[in-house]
Amino acid sequence: xxxxxxxxxxxxxxxxxxxxxxxxIPLLWPLxxxxxxxxxxxxxxxxxxAIPDGATVLMSCDYDPGSIPEMVPMTRTAMRxxxxxxxxxxxxxxxxxxxxxxxxxIEDVAVADFPGKRYGVDWVNLGxxxxxxxxxxxxGQGILTAxxxxxxxxxxxxxxxxxxxxxxxxxxxxxxxxxGYPGTKEWVQQVQARFHLPMVAGxxxxxxxxxxxxxxxxQLVGLLGGMAGAAExxxxxxxxxxxxxxxxxxxxxxxxxxxxIVLGNLVPRRRAGS
Amino acid sequence: MSLHPSPDLSVWVAAFLTLCIxxxxxxxxxxxxxxxxxxxxxxxxxxxxxxxxTVLVPxxxxxxxxxFQGRGVVAARDGMFAASLGDYxxxxxIPALLGLMLFTRLFGRIGWMSRWPLAVIIGVFAGLxxxxxxxxxxxAQIEGSLQPLWTGDPATTINAIIFTVGLLTSLLFFFYSRExxxxxxxxxxxxxxxxxxxxxxxxxxTVMSRVSLLIGRFxxxxxxxxxxx
Numbered sequence: 001x002x003x004x005x006x007x008x009x010x011x012x013x014x015x016x017x018x019x020x021x022x023x024x025i026p027l028l029w030p031l032x033x034x035x036x037x038x039x040x041x042x043x044x045x046x047x048x049x050a051i052p053d054g055a056t057v058l059m060s061c062d063y064d065p066g067s068i069p070e071m072v073p074m075t076r077t078a079m080r081x082x083x084x085x086x087x088x089x090x091x092x093x094x095x096x097x098x099x100x101x102x103x104x105x106i107e108d109v110a111v112a113d114f115p116g117k118r119y120g121v122d123w124v125n126l127g128x129x130x131x132x133x134x135x136x137x138x139x140g141q142g143i144l145t146a147x148x149x150x151x152x153x154x155x156x157x158x159x160x161x162x163x164x165x166x167x168x169x170x171x172x173x174x175x176x177x178x179x180g181y182p183g184t185k186e187w188v189q190q191v192q193a194r195f196h197l198p199m200v201a202g203x204x205x206x207x208x209x210x211x212x213x214x215x216x217x218x219q220l221v222g223l224l225g226g227m228a229g230a231a232e233x234x235x236x237x238x239x240x241x242x243x244x245x246x247x248x249x250x251x252x253x254x255x256x257x258x259x260x261i262v263l264g265n266l267v268p269r270r271r272a273g274s
Numbered sequence: 275m276s277l278h279p280s281p282d283l284s285v286w287v288a289a290f291l292t293l294c295i296x297x298x299x300x301x302x303x304x305x306x307x308x309x310x311x312x313x314x315x316x317x318x319x320x321x322x323x324x325x326x327x328t329v330l331v332p333x334x335x336x337x338x339x340x341x342f343q344g345r346g347v348v349a350a351r352d353g354m355f356a357a358s359l360g361d362y363x364x365x366x367x368i369p370a371l372l373g374l375m376l377f378t379r380l381f382g383r384i385g386w387m388s389r390w391p392l393a394v395i396i397g398v399f400a401g402l403x404x405x406x407x408x409x410x411x412x413x414a415q416i417e418g419s420l421q422p423l424w425t426g427d428p429a430t431t432i433n434a435i436i437f438t439v440g441l442l443t444s445l446l447f448f449f450y451s452r453e454x455x456x457x458x459x460x461x462x463x464x465x466x467x468x469x470x471x472x473x474x475x476x477x478x479x480t481v482m483s484r485v486s487l488l489i490g491r492f493x494x495x496x497x498x499x500x501x502x503x
Contacts, residue, residue, distance in 0.1 A: 013299065019488070023485065023492055068490055069493070097317075128329075134402060148333070151328070189406030194409060205483035207479075208479050209479055217419075219414055227486040246486065246489040246490075249489050250482060250485055253481070254481060254485070
């Protein structure tokens with residue numbers, strides 16, 4: 001039996017094992033491969049840098065624990081950049097599994113890097129509300145109407161941060177960190193297009209190709225695609241977070257998948273020939 | 275490099291469940307089944323409680339209760355129905371009733387009543403989606419696709435030409451009213467080429483997404499659980 005024929009009968013568990021080893025090794029011993037920020041990541045970073053200091057920004061974190069490795073590094077880095085500019089952040093979460101996670105992620109950033117930032121003054125988590133696009137449109141009629149209470153049960157109209165965050169017109173930028181539906185696509189369709197609110201987005205890699213046309217048309221000012229986008233954003237901020245640390249493993253895994261595709265295409269040809 | 279295992283019991287539980295799920299890569303087994311069933315059960319419970327406390331209570335229960343007690347938002351008039359003064363809370367009885375009607379599906383003879391709230395849901399979302407697509411995708415994307423082929427800058431010009439050729443040939447590939455032969459066949463094949471590049475990019479990004487999940491779990495096991503430093 002030739003090596004290629006033997007490969008055709010290979011137990012797929014060897015591929016799983018190989019993938020596991022290739023991901024594990026660079027996490028233990030980093031290779032420190034270079035990360036080069038792309039144009040869309042640079043514009044994401046620049047758009048936040050261009051916000052006036054102290055402005056109130058709307059950030060929608062539409063994800064749940066299933067997309068932590070891609071979404072959480074983006075959220076952390078964006079919060080650090082915003083708080084360095086002393087911006088106030090109004091957070092919404094349109095995924096039912098997300099509010100608790102997002103609350104903890106932002107609270108951790110506050111505790112670790114910005115101990116002076118206070119809930120209700122510097123940021124608020126409006127929490128989850130069902131309705132998807134309907135919530136986005138309702139927010140256009142008034143943020144307080146759509147969210148009478150925040151995630152922690154406070155009356156939103158009693159929070160200092162909400163005194164200057166009543167409608168979309170009060171925000172200079174919308175940051176959408178999204179893992180699917182509802183998410184960036186719906187924010188573009190219902191809010192960017194309708195209320196002309198400038199918008200940047202961080203999305204999962206699997207959905208990123210869907211959003212590049214929005215960058216081309218100028219509907220999105222900047223875009224981060226998956227862990228690579230998060231790592232590029234960290235690089236632009238001179239940070240070394242989970243995304244940057246994961247990129248060596250990501251690169252090796254991609255080389256391995258490419259190799260598997262090449263070999264996989266050789267095997268059936270050989271079989272057909274024989 | 276040394277080990278500093280987490281003293282947090284919840285981290286140990288999460289690590290155990292992660293390993294249970296990973297065990298499926300070898301073969302189906304009771305540990306995987308246990309973790310899978312636990313996940314389904316906990317998720318169902320979590321979503322029910324979350325929806326009750328963050329949706330039903332603040333958006334329906336509390337406003338209705340306040341209305342029943344005559345505590346209107348507008349001091350000028352007490353009572354439940356004061357839409358003319360900007361207080362719509364009493365009218366929440368209508369969506370509450372529609373919501374309850376959804377459950378009539380569970381009772382065979384009056385099951386038809388569930389069609390009314392469904393009609394409202396479908397009507398609202400059809401309207402939202404149609405206007406959203408028209409504004410956000412159709413008009414804006416056509417506008418974004420109309421770009422000058424000659425910009426003065428060679429790099430931008432080449433980009434614009436490739437983009438326009440790709441756009442037109444890909445669109446023509448989906449023109450099924452004529453058999454793709456001759457010049458039209460060549461154009462269609464060029465369109466297929468552009469589509470394949472798009473599919474390839476999509477596949478690459480999908481691999482990145484899936485590998486990211488694996489990396490995330492390994493980072494949790496090595497960092498949060500074992501504390502390897």
